[in-house]
Amino acid sequence: MSKKASVITRFTNFVKEVWAEVNPKTGRVTWPTYDTVKAYTFMVIVGTMMASAFIGLVDLFFSRMVMYLLKV
Known part of the structure; x- marks a missing residue:
């Protein structure tokens, strides 16, 4: 049972440390x-x-090229 208590205690301490760092009033996070x-x-x-448009144009180009090469 002490192993579980140790895990719970460590988790509780972790949450307290994280909150101390990210707390908007007193924390170190900007x-x-x-x-x-x-x-x-x-x-x-x-x-x-822009990335979607580029990928779409490349896909269109290659699909047309394959269709032209296969004469479909």
Whole structure:
């Protein structure tokens, strides 16, 4: 039973340490501002759309090439 208590105690201590680091009032983590989060989200969405368009065009090109080579 002491093994389980040890696991529970270690987990509890871990959660306390994590909360002490990420607590917005006293923690050591610097959280981004709302404007920064909006800008990064916009960049991720635009980058994802650009990558999707590129992959779609490459797929279209290769599928047309295969169809041309096979004369289908």
